[in-house]
Structure formats: C-alpha cells, structure tokens
Amino acid sequence: MNQTLKTGSDGRLLIGGLAASDIAGQYGTPVYIVDEDAITAACGAFTTALAKHYPGNARAAFASKALCFTYIYRVVQKCGFAADVASSGEAYTALRAGMNPEDLIFHGNNKTLSDLEYALENKIGRIVVDNFTELSTLDALCERLGKTANIALRLNPAVNAQTHEFVRVGGIDSKFGFAIGTGDALAAVRTALASKRLKLGGIHCHIGSQIMDSEPFEFAAQIMVTFMKRVLDETGYLLKELNLGGGFGVRYTDKDAPRGIEDAVRTAAETVVKTATELDFPLPLLMLEPGRSIVAEAGITVYTVGSVKEIPGVRTYVAVDGGMGDNPRYALYGAKYDAVLADNPHAPRTRAVTVAGRNCEADTLIKDIALPELKPGDLLCVLTTGAFNYSMASNYNRVPRPPVVMVKGGETFVAVRRETFEDLTRCDL
Numbered sequence: 001m002n003q004t005l006k007t008g009s010d011g012r013l014l015i016g017g018l019a020a021s022d023i024a025g026q027y028g029t030p031v032y033i034v035d036e037d038a039i040t041a042a043c044g045a046f047t048t049a050l051a052k053h054y055p056g057n058a059r060a061a062f063a064s065k066a067l068c069f070t071y072i073y074r075v076v077q078k079c080g081f082a083a084d085v086a087s088s089g090e091a092y093t094a095l096r097a098g099m100n101p102e103d104l105i106f107h108g109n110n111k112t113l114s115d116l117e118y119a120l121e122n123k124i125g126r127i128v129v130d131n132f133t134e135l136s137t138l139d140a141l142c143e144r145l146g147k148t149a150n151i152a153l154r155l156n157p158a159v160n161a162q163t164h165e166f167v168r169v170g171g172i173d174s175k176f177g178f179a180i181g182t183g184d185a186l187a188a189v190r191t192a193l194a195s196k197r198l199k200l201g202g203i204h205c206h207i208g209s210q211i212m213d214s215e216p217f218e219f220a221a222q223i224m225v226t227f228m229k230r231v232l233d234e235t236g237y238l239l240k241e242l243n244l245g246g247g248f249g250v251r252y253t254d255k256d257a258p259r260g261i262e263d264a265v266r267t268a269a270e271t272v273v274k275t276a277t278e279l280d281f282p283l284p285l286l287m288l289e290p291g292r293s294i295v296a297e298a299g300i301t302v303y304t305v306g307s308v309k310e311i312p313g314v315r316t317y318v319a320v321d322g323g324m325g326d327n328p329r330y331a332l333y334g335a336k337y338d339a340v341l342a343d344n345p346h347a348p349r350t351r352a353v354t355v356a357g358r359n360c361e362a363d364t365l366i367k368d369i370a371l372p373e374l375k376p377g378d379l380l381c382v383l384t385t386g387a388f389n390y391s392m393a394s395n396y397n398r399v400p401r402p403p404v405v406m407v408k409g410g411e412t413f414v415a416v417r418r419e420t421f422e423d424l425t426r427c428d429l
C-alpha cells in the first residue's frame with residue numbers, strides 16, 4: 001500500500017490521520033481526498049535534497065498540470081516553490097491564488113497569441129519558448145506591445161526514458177522543443193540572442209514522466225550542461241539557468257519502485273556538478289519541475305460500489321459511482337492503480353474483478369485486480385490519485401465533478417466544491 005496511508009486502531013484506512021470512510025460519509029462519494037501534509041513533506045524533500053546535493057543556487061517549481069486549483073498554489077508557494085503553468089488558465093489560477101508572477105514558468109508547444117499576451121501583460125517570470133514559430137511570434141508581439149520577454153528555450157536532448165510512449169517526450173520524435181542533435185537548439189539560441197526584446201536566461205528540458213531509473217536524468221543533465229558550454233564557446237553568451245523538468249516516478253502499485261525524492265534529486269544535481277566541473281563551466285541556477293511526485297501519493301479517491309455483475313467463467317465487474325470522468329488515466333494510457341476497502345484495507349484479496357466506471361464507453365478504472373468480496377454500498381478507495389486525476393477530469397455524460405477535500409493537521413476542508421447541475425449548464429446558451 002502507498003506509503004502515506006495508514007490504518008487506524010479500528011483497522012480503517014486513514015489519510016492524513018483521518019478515516020477515509022468518515023470523510024466520504026461527510027462529503028459524499030465520489031470524493032478526492034488530498035493530504036496537505038504529504039504534499040508539504042514532498043516539497044520539503046525536494047528543497048532539502050537540492051540544498052544538500054547542489055552547491056549552486058537551486059529551486060523547485062511545482063508542475064501544476066498535475067493538480068490545479070487555487071488552494072494548491074498556496075500550499076506550494078508556502079513551501080517556497082515556483083510553479084510551472086501550461087496555459088493562461090493555469091497562470092490565471094496561480095495569480096488568483098496570490099503567486100508572484102515572477103515565480104511562474106510558462107510552458108506549451110503551441111501557446112496561442114492570447115497566451116503570450118497574457119504572459120507579457122502579467123509579467124510572468126519565464127516564457128519557455130518551444131519552437132521557431134513561437135520565437136518569431138513572441139518577438140513580434142513584444143515589439144507591438146513595447147515590452148521585453150524573459151525567456152528560456154525548451155530543448156530536446158533526445159533521451160528515451162523508459163515510460164509509457166504517450167508521456168515520453170524527450171525522444172527525437174517529439175512535438176516539444178528544439179532538438180540539440182539537429183542543430184536547431186543552437187540556431188534557436190542565436191535567434192534569441194539576435195533579438196533586442198527577448199532576454200534569454202536559460203534552457204529547459206523535460207524528458208518524460210513516471211521515470212524510475214536514474215540514467216535518463218543523468219544523460220539529460222550531461223547533455224544539457226554540455227550544450228550550455230557549447231553556447232558559451234560558440235557565441236560567448238553565458239546561459240545561467242538550467243531547468244531539468246520533472247518526471248520522477250511514484251508508487252501506484254506494488255510493482256512500482258521509485259527511488260525516492262532524495263536519490264532522484266541527488267542524481268540530477270551530481271551530474272550537473274560533475275559535468276560543469278569537467279567542462280570548467282560555472283554552476284547554473286538549477287531548477288526542477290516535479291508534478292506527480294509532489295501530489296500523486298498524497299491523494300486518494302473514494303467511491304461507493306454500485307452494481308456487481310458476475311459473468312461466470314469470464315469476469316466480474318464491480319461498478320463504482322465515478323469513472324473516466326474523474327480519472328481518465330486508464331482510458332488514456334492503461335494506467336494501473338491499486339484499491340482497498342475503506343473500512344478494511346487489509347481484507348484478504350480473494351477475488352479477481354474489474355473495477356468499472358459509471359461512464360459510457362468501456363469505462364474502466366482498474367482492470368483485473370484482486371480485491372476482497374465487494375457488495376453494493378461498500379466504500380472503495382483508489383490509491384495514488386493525487387496527480388492527473390482532478391486536473392484531467394471532465395463532465396463526460398454530464399456527470400458533475402467530485403469535490404477536492406483537503407486534510408491538514410487532523411481537519412478537513414473543501415478546496416474545490418462538488419459541481420452542481422447548475423454548473424453543468426453554466427456555459428450553455
């Protein structure tokens with residue numbers, strides 16, 4: 001079972017010290033429950049590991065696509081984190097939460113003109129320019145608005161991390177970034193340097209997600225620092241910031257064995273230091289952008305079991321009152337989860353079932369999982385749902401999205417309320 005979860009003296013599943021079934025009883029199901037203290041601890045682990053293993057300046061930014069709502073930005077801001085935003089909607093939410101615009105890093109392979117305008121008008125700290133079209137669009141926009149832009153360049157170091165192909169974005173065949181190997185990255189640096197309006201601070205890469213091994217990070221760090229040195233040699237320009245993105249793996253099921261935050265950060269930091277030292281290159285500001293590893297294990301989703309349908313000799317479907325509308329990750333890329341009974345998480349797993357969602361299509365949450373005997377009304381907790389569940393949720397079948405209930409210091413409060421039918425028709429004209 002996922003590390004942040006414990007059981008109480010009565011054997012029930014606890015999250016943040018409170019019984020999941022009590023929280024479900026109070027707020028209804030389905031409900032996302034997020035343990036704020038677990039998020040704070042994960043942020044602290046990144047900050048501590050960076051301070052311990054990187055002798056230069058370092059900072060972490062929360063990749064807010066993993067879990068995005070107003071309160072979460074306040075939590076990470078309190079931890080001293082910056083934030084990665086991937087749209088002006090995320091930037092807007094972060095600013096509304098009170099984040100300093102200087103602390104926002106704006107990503108995206110196809111930022112719209114209005115995204116770029118929004119970033120400039122709101123003095124977003126870094127726009128991470130992804131391609132040549134964006135370089136010229138942003139340059140022209142700056143000229144029209146009489147502004148300058150602080151930019152970094154998204155580079156593709158062409159590292160093939162072992163992860164699902166839909167989230168493996170660092171290979172050469174990627175929609176993201178200027179490839180170093182093709183010469184595009186150096187050409188992009190020269191283009192940026194030739195502009196009076198674009199202020200180039202550094203380079204960025206993100207090699208994929210849910211990566212368990214250290215090698216991909218080592219390769220990426222080495223390639224990126226080597227590129228910074230090459231830029232210095234060939235253009236005389238010193239890039240001062242290196243952002244290595246996120247991608248650190250978490251534990252969804254017993255089969256996942258993440259190395260832990262300290263170890264993962266150490267690998268990246270030590271490789272940067274070693275490569276920079278070998279090349280006699282000054283240590284850059286090192287940034288990391290973890291998303292999943294900050295929030296995934298801090299969250300669970302509690303559902304109520306509805307129908308149980310047995311097809312003898314074929315399969316048993318246990319249907320719950322949520323599904324791909326609140327967690328589309330099985331539908332998107334066959335993501336695997338573990339689940340336990342809220343009132344008896346250690347009950348013997350006597351039966352192979354498929355946990356089906358309530359939505360149409362072949363809506364599935366967990367295919368072929370061993371679970372205890374389940375009956376209508378039981379509370380089933382799907383574990384490790386803090387990342388890319390709420391943030392990817394939809395109103396498919398016009399099912400209102402569940403609330404996000406935070407647990408902190410033994411108290412609960414609603415950070416995002418449950419949607420109502422009025423919410424569903426709010427934009428309908």
Ligand SMILES: Cc1ncc(COP(=O)(O)O)c(C=O)c1O
Pocket residue numbers: 063065066084107206208209210245246247248289290291292293
């Ligand atoms: C640019 C960028 N940075 C950081 C992340 C965070 O990755 P993860 O949640 O795997 O840590 C992502 C995720 O897609 C990303 O695209």
